[in-house]
Amino acid sequence: MGAGSFPRAFVLAVAMAGLAARLAFGLGYWVDEKLNRDEVEYMSLARSLAAGHGYVYDEHVATGPVQPFGRAPGYPAFLALVGGGVAESVERVPASVKIAQSIAGAIGVVLIAIAAFRLGGARSAKAAAAIAAIYPPLVWVAGYAYSESIFWPIGLGLALVMSRALEQKPGVLFSEKYSRLRMWQPAIVLGLFAGVSILVRAATLLFVPLSALWLIYKRRWITLAGMAIGLVLVLTPWTIRNIKFYGHFVVAAADGGVTFWTGNNRLATGEGDMAANPHLKFANQELRARHPHLSEEQMEPVYYQESIGWIREHPGDWLWLMARKVFYVVVPIGPSYKVHSARYFWASVVSYGLLLPLAAIGAWRLGSRRRRLAGMWILAAAAVATCLVFFPQERFRIPVIDPALILLASGLWASATWGDAQGAAERRAA
Numbered sequence: 001m002g003a004g005s006f007p008r009a010f011v012l013a014v015a016m017a018g019l020a021a022r023l024a025f026g027l028g029y030w031v032d033e034k035l036n037r038d039e040v041e042y043m044s045l046a047r048s049l050a051a052g053h054g055y056v057y058d059e060h061v062a063t064g065p066v067q068p069f070g071r072a073p074g075y076p077a078f079l080a081l082v083g084g085g086v087a088e089s090v091e092r093v094p095a096s097v098k099i100a101q102s103i104a105g106a107i108g109v110v111l112i113a114i115a116a117f118r119l120g121g122a123r124s125a126k127a128a129a130a131i132a133a134i135y136p137p138l139v140w141v142a143g144y145a146y147s148e149s150i151f152w153p154i155g156l157g158l159a160l161v162m163s164r165a166l167e168q169k170p171g172v173l174f175s176e177k178y179s180r181l182r183m184w185q186p187a188i189v190l191g192l193f194a195g196v197s198i199l200v201r202a203a204t205l206l207f208v209p210l211s212a213l214w215l216i217y218k219r220r221w222i223t224l225a226g227m228a229i230g231l232v233l234v235l236t237p238w239t240i241r242n243i244k245f246y247g248h249f250v251v252a253a254a255d256g257g258v259t260f261w262t263g264n265n266r267l268a269t270g271e272g273d274m275a276a277n278p279h280l281k282f283a284n285q286e287l288r289a290r291h292p293h294l295s296e297e298q299m300e301p302v303y304y305q306e307s308i309g310w311i312r313e314h315p316g317d318w319l320w321l322m323a324r325k326v327f328y329v330v331v332p333i334g335p336s337y338k339v340h341s342a343r344y345f346w347a348s349v350v351s352y353g354l355l356l357p358l359a360a361i362g363a364w365r366l367g368s369r370r371r372r373l374a375g376m377w378i379l380a381a382a383a384v385a386t387c388l389v390f391f392p393q394e395r396f397r398i399p400v401i402d403p404a405l406i407l408l409a410s411g412l413w414a415s416a417t418w419g420d421a422q423g424a425a426e427r428r429a430a
Contacts, residue, residue, distance in 0.1 A: 023098070072252045151201045
C-alpha cells in the first residue's frame with residue numbers, strides 16, 4: 001500500500017478502539033440511568049413495532065400524564081430491530097441497543113476517515129479517525145436512546161454520497177452512450193439517502209432546500225431532478241400515512257410546531273429545550289390548557305400560530321433572540337449543557353472548546369480543498385439553520401456540527417501534495 005493510500009489497517013484498529021470506548025461507557029459506566037422523555041417515547045414506539053401493533057405509542061406512554069410528541073419513524077424502527085422493543089424494563093436503555101449504537105459509532109469512525117481522506121489524504125484520515133474514536137460527545141451519545149446516536153454516521157454517509165454525486169461531470173459525457181444514466185444514478189441515490197436520513201431525524205429536512213439551492217447555483221439540473229425523484233420515492237408513503245393519521249400535511253414528524261414554539265416565544269432564552277428551561281414547560285402547559293381537546297399533533301398549527309404572531313408583534317425582541325441563538329451555536333454555555341452533572345458539562349465544553357480552534361486552523365490550511373466535501377458543509381449549514389429556526393442545543397450540535405469540525409481539524413495533517421492526479425484517483429477509489 002502506497003504512502004498516499006487509504007490507511008485501512010490503522011482506521012480499522014482505531015474504529016475497534018472507538019467501539020471499546022463506547023461499550024465501556026454504555027455498559028460499564030452509564031448503567032441504571034432512567035430514561036428522559038425523548039428516550040421513553042422512542043422506546044415506547046419500538047415496543048409497539050416489535051409487538052406488531054404498528055407505529056403507535058404503547059400503554060406505558062399512551063395512558064401517561066403527558067401527551068407524546070409525533071416522531072420520525074426511522075429511529076424507533078432501528079430500536080425495534082436491535083432488541084429495544086422486547087426489553088422487560090421500560091426505564092432503562094437495553095444493553096442490546098447500546099451495543100448496536102456502539103457498532104454504529106465504530107462505523108462512523110471509518111466513514112469520517114474516508115471523508116477526511118478525500119480532503120487531505122492518509123494523514124488526515126488517521127487524524128479524523130483518532131479524534132472521532134475518543135471524542136467524548138460522540139462516545140457517550142451511543143449510551144442514550146437518541147436518534148443522534150445513529151444519525152452522525154448516517155450524516156457522514158449522506159455527505160459522502162452528495163459529494164460523489166457532485167463529482168459527476170456534465171458536458172462531454174452527454175455524447176457517450178450511457179452518459180445520462182451515469183449522471184442519473186448517483187443523483188437518485190442521493191435522494192434516496194436523503195429521504196432515509198429525514199425519516200431517521202426529521203431535522204434533516206433543511207438539508208433539502210439548501211442542497212437544491214446549491215445545485216441550482218451549480219446548474220446541476222440532472223442531479224437536482226434525480227435527488228427529487230429519490231426523495232419522493234422514500235418520503236411519499238410515510239407522508240400519505242401522516243396525512244391520514246394527523247389530518248394535515250406532515251412530511252416526517254409532527255413535532256415541528258412545538259419545537260418552533262419552544263425556540264420562538266417571549267420566554268425563549270435562545271438555547272435548550274423545555275427540559276433545560278423549566279419555565280418554558282410551565283408556559284407550554286398553560287398553552288395546552290387553553291386547548292384541552294387537542295392532541296399534541298393537533299396542536300402543531302397552534303404552536304406555529306402562537307410563535308409567528310409573537311414574531312410579527314415583537315420583531316425587535318425576535319431579532320435579539322436570533323442574536324442569542326447565533327451566540328449559543330458557537331459558544332457551549334447554554335442551559336442544555338448545564339442540565340447534566342458538572343463532570344459531563346466540563347467534558348463536553350473542554351472537548352468542543354479544543355476542537356473549535358483546531359477546526360478553524362485546519363479549514364484555513366485546507367483552502368480550496370474543502371470543496372472536495374461539499375456535501376458535508378451543506379449538511380452542517382442545514383444543522384446551523386435548524387438551530388436558528390428552532391433553537392440551539394447540544395444534541396442538535398453533536399451529530400453534524402461536531403463531525404464537520406473534526407473533518408476540518410484533520411486539515412492540520414493534510415498532505416501538501418494531495419491535489420495531484422494520483423491523489424485524485426485515490427480519492428475516487430476511496
